[in-house]
Amino acid sequence: MEEVQPQWSRETPWRQGHVLCAKARAALELHHTDADATCVVVISHDCDLASDDLHAEPDVEVIIGRVVSAANGNYSWGKAPRTLHLPMQRNGATVTVELVTTSKRLVPKSTLASFEPDGAFALDANGLDVLRSWLSSRYKRAAFPxxxxxxxxxxxxxxxxxxxxxxxxxxxxxxxxxxxxxxxxxxxxxxxxxxxxxxxxxxxxxxxxxxxxxxxxxxxxxxxxxxxxxxxxxxxxxxxxxxxxxxxxxxxxxxxxxxxxxxxxxxxxxxxxxxxxx
CATH class of the missing domain: 3.30.70 (Alpha-Beta Plaits)
Structure with missing residues (x-):
């Protein structure tokens, strides 16, 4: 009997700040040059993720990031608009995930529907707020003379x-x-x-x-x-x-x-x- 592929629905488990598991990264061919440290983070808004109209919202936006050994203070709290060092929990321990705006990609919901978020990673409310602020900062930066x-x-x-x-x-x-x-x-x-x-x-x-x-x-x-x-x-x-x-x-x-x-x-x-x- 042919296996039925999961379909994207409004009940999707995916949310902004979730991390793709290794199988999802492999299926979507998303790899950082620092391959062993790859960490792909979902940055689409929850409302866009909930949309099951794949004609209007066919894709999920992600950033191909990586886990780094230590945070650089100038990239913390969204102070730099192009690079963010974001603290996350991985298996209960704090790690720093580096995200760079030029590493954004679109992945099809139809493919991502077959996978669950990586449960080893967790982003708390403060971290999610920093991520959202950083994502928007590129479009609302103040201009100085x-x-x-x-x-x-x-x-x-x-x-x-x-x-x-x-x-x-x-x-x-x-x-x-x-x-x-x-x-x-x-x-x-x-x-x-x-x-x-x-x-x-x-x-x-x-x-x-x-x-x-x-x-x-x-x-x-x-x-x-x-x-x-x-x-x-x-x-x-x-x-x-x-x-x-x-x-x-x-x-x-x-x-x-x-x-x-x-x-x-x-x-x-x-x-x-x-x-x-x-």
Missing amino acids: DAFVRRMDKTGVSKRLAKKLEPRGALISFVYFNLDGGQVLERPDGEPYELSIVLVHPPGDDPEASAEAADDLAEDVKEDCEAKLADKKQIIVKSCIAISEDDLPVSRARTLTHWRLEHMTLRADGNHPGPIST
């Missing part, structure tokens, strides 16, 4: 800020800039930008310890930036403060602009996430 971005690069402040955050980046969930009080101006040479930096941190299990560590980092960042910006005609760093997510009101957040450490994903060196193969 070109002159300001050039000065940040020319003075090396962008790289210094990233290097300061990298070893302790998991401590900081967001980096906000208040530039010229919210104005977007293309300032001429010799007319400095006034910059205030806000480092937002999750309270964690020990809010006092988290706040103290974030305050120390903020002071370190300000001193380092000021040292790089000895020429006060470029950028003036007015302040760098740390604030808990619990203490940042929406009204205040709306006056700030999210700064993403994009250059870290563009540099052409050996630390750049590798390509994938299919």
Whole structure:
């Protein structure tokens, strides 16, 4: 008797953040160049996954990622729009999964219907929120004045800020800039930008310890930036403060602009996430 192939239905077990099992990866020929570390994560929205109209929604979007040995702080919490280091549980232990936007693929629901998600992996609510925020960030990034971005690069402040955050980046969930009080101006040479930096941190299990560590980092960042910006005609760093997510009101957040450490994903060196193969 011919075996009946499972059909995609609204009762599908697949959800955003689920991981494909090894058999599903093999059937769909989804492999990272770091083959043994391959981790393919579903990124389609749950509503799209629930649709059983395969003419309107025939595919599931995934990212071919990999498990890495340690998280890079600049890729944690969605700070970089092209690369995410996402903590997940694998057989009860925390692992870091690296996802790169250029590694997105579409897989047919008709094929994926034959498989169940890999039960060894689990993504908690906070991790799912980070994943969703990171996925959307590519389309809602704030634009800074070109002159300001050039000065940040020319003075090396962008790289210094990233290097300061990298070893302790998991401590900081967001980096906000208040530039010229919210104005977007293309300032001429010799007319400095006034910059205030806000480092937002999750309270964690020990809010006092988290706040103290974030305050120390903020002071370190300000001193380092000021040292790089000895020429006060470029950028003036007015302040760098740390604030808990619990203490940042929406009204205040709306006056700030999210700064993403994009250059870290563009540099052409050996630390750049590798390509994938299919």
